Amino acid sequence: MKYKTLKFRLSSKRLDQLKSYALIRKKNMTQIVEEMIDDLT
Numbered sequence: 001m002k003y004k005t006l007k008f009r010l011s012s013k014r015l016d017q018l019k020s021y022a023l024i025r026k027k028n029m030t031q032i033v034e035e036m037i038d039d040l041t
Contacts, residue, residue, distance in 0.1 A: 006033075 010018070022032050 018029065018032065022029055025032065027035075
């Protein structure tokens, strides 16, 4: 599988929320975003 890069902008507050969520779940940001995308289908 070839990987691509995704860039997006978030407010500092939302970025902090995402980081906290990843820390609680003991996952990295890529894993969190992949799970959220998978949940869309």
